[in-house]
Amino acid sequence: MTPGPVAPAFLRYGSAMNINGLKFCVIGGGLGGLAAALALRTRGGRVTVLEQAPALTEVGAGLQISANGMAVLRALGVASDVPEAGQLSGGTVLRDYRKGRVISRIAPPAVGPTYYYHRADLLDLLHQAALRAGVDVRLGARVEKVRKHPGEAEIVLQNGERLRAECAIAADGGRSAIRPILNGAEAPEFTHQVAWRATIPWEHQEDVPRASLTMGPGRHVVSYPLRDQSLMNIVAIEERSDWQEEGWRRQGDPDDLRTRFADFGGPVRDILSKVEDVHLWALFLRPVAQKWQNGRLALLGDAAHPTLPFMAQGACLALEDAWILIRSLQDHSGVTRALAAYEAARRPRARQVVAAAGANARNFHLRGPMRFAAQAALMAIGPRLARRYEWIYSYDATA
Numbered sequence: 095m096t097p098g099p100v101a102p103a104f105l106r107y108g109s110a111m112n113i114n115g116l117k118f119c120v121i122g123g124g125l126g127g128l129a130a131a132l133a134l135r136t137r138g139g140r141v142t143v144l145e146q147a148p149a150l151t152e153v154g155a156g157l158q159i160s161a162n163g164m165a166v167l168r169a170l171g172v173a174s175d176v177p178e179a180g181q182l183s184g185g186t187v188l189r190d191y192r193k194g195r196v197i198s199r200i201a202p203p204a205v206g207p208t209y210y211y212h213r214a215d216l217l218d219l220l221h222q223a224a225l226r227a228g229v230d231v232r233l234g235a236r237v238e239k240v241r242k243h244p245g246e247a248e249i250v251l252q253n254g255e256r257l258r259a260e261c262a263i264a265a266d267g268g269r270s271a272i273r274p275i276l277n278g279a280e281a282p283e284f285t286h287q288v289a290w291r292a293t294i295p296w297e298h299q300e301d302v303p304r305a306s307l308t309m310g311p312g313r314h315v316v317s318y319p320l321r322d323q324s325l326m327n328i329v330a331i332e333e334r335s336d337w338q339e340e341g342w343r344r345q346g347d348p349d350d351l352r353t354r355f356a357d358f359g360g361p362v363r364d365i366l367s368k369v370e371d372v373h374l375w376a377l378f379l380r381p382v383a384q385k386w387q388n389g390r391l392a393l394l395g396d397a398a399h400p401t402l403p404f405m406a407q408g409a410c411l412a413l414e415d416a417w418i419l420i421r422s423l424q425d426h427s428g429v430t431r432a433l434a435a436y437e438a439a440r441r442p443r444a445r446q447v448v449a450a451a452g453a454n455a456r457n458f459h460l461r462g463p464m465r466f467a468a469q470a471a472l473m474a475i476g477p478r479l480a481r482r483y484e485w486i487y488s489y490d491a492t493a
């Protein structure tokens with residue numbers, strides 16, 4: 095890593111902080127961690143990313159990045175106006191499960207379009223940009239503890255190695271091992287939702303493809319194309335009373351998937367018939383963290399605010415966090431004040447978005463008369479539905 099020149103102390107601790115030369119350890123090389131690392135490094139921070147996995151890979155293929163997330167990717171320089179590797183979305187078609195009847199067509203948000211990314215592609219864009227900028231990305235480096243010392247954080251790895259940094263950022267995901275240091279032990283709760291995730295080869299070409307959201311009692315299926323429409327990404331969610339497996343993810347049986355969604359007709363039936371390889375995720379949650387930082391250590395992304403995927407906002411929120419964290423570090427005197435400002439700016443927004451995703455879990459899976467009433471309302475509101483969530487998409491962390 096090539097460290098940036100170290101700023102004189104009076105510059106670093108004046109009314110606004112110059113992060114040039116400050117040392118940062120980012121725990122977790124997911125989307126949130128890499129975005130934060132890249133932003134810090136391009137402002138002259140000396141950044142080490144510690145990632146437990148031996149290679150940076152993303153499982154589960156698709157990711158919708160709405161305008162609020164795209165604003166950060168653009169500011170990071172990894173997405174131009176026609177974003178590399180991304181697929182422009184033409185909106186979402188809502189369908190009823192039985193015959194796939196169209197209930198409503200939601201136009202792309204007026205504030206800016208959503209893009210569909212293959213997770214591995216987006217992760218690779220961020221990883222390569224971080225390496226080019228001079229971020230030190232260490233793989234196979236699992237962090238066990240972070241201790242606070244005067245003026246710095248001590249990061250303890252599983253292999254016993256210790257690192258010191260002026261600031262540690264824990265972007266270690268929904269099962270964060272670092273979050274309990276700030277919030278005490280909180281066992282993640284099973285949400286009674288299970289996600290099946292698969293991709294299939296795809297041949298149909300649309301000018302501007304749309305996502306499809308097919309809703310049935312206790313279940314829904316989201317599908318959208320990836321990689322120049324050569325793949326179709328499928329996420330099928332079902333309510334389940336229990337999860338017997340030990341882990342959060344396991345290989346699934348495509349026939350079991352088809353049986354569980356056997357009463358889904360229309361395009362979804364055709365799509366599910368082509369699935370040959372599928373994985374299952376049990377969706378576990380912790381609440382939005384009460385405490386996000388202690389003056390030297392801050393939580394970011396799913397580590398701070400795991401969310402159900404029903405607003406497609408988890409990664410977008412992590413990107414927003416990364417940008418606001420860097421802005422706070424630049425705008426405040428000293429790391430301690432900056433992290434407090436970051437927490438104050440981010441917690442209310444994260445709570446609102448996480449709550450909206452939780453509400454959709456109910457809306458998508460309605461049963462009986464409630465379902466018919468909701469469908470009638472959706473038909474009446476129609477394309478204006480996108481406006482309902484404009485407060486999410488119009489948020490521009492980089493403005």
Ligand SMILES: Cc1cc2nc3c(=O)[nH]c(=O)nc-3n(C[C@H](O)[C@H](O)[C@H](O)COP(=O)(O)OP(=O)(O)OC[C@H]3O[C@@H](n4cnc5c(N)ncnc54)[C@H](O)[C@@H]3O)c2cc1C
Pocket residue numbers: 121122123124125126127144145146147154156157158159163235236237238265266267268270271289291329375394395396397403406407408409410411412
């Ligand atoms: C079915 C499904 C669909 C989704 N769809 C969307 C969508 O369309 N749009 C969207 O915005 N979001 C979506 N999300 C949410 C999104 O995937 C997450 O919010 C996002 O990946 C969080 O990023 P992160 O960097 O905080 O954590 P992660 O991506 O989980 O990364 C954490 C990293 O930390 C590493 N790590 C963990 N512990 C340690 C440790 N102790 N030491 C070192 N490294 C460690 C992990 O190996 C991992 O690489 C979806 C989620 C699901 C489940």
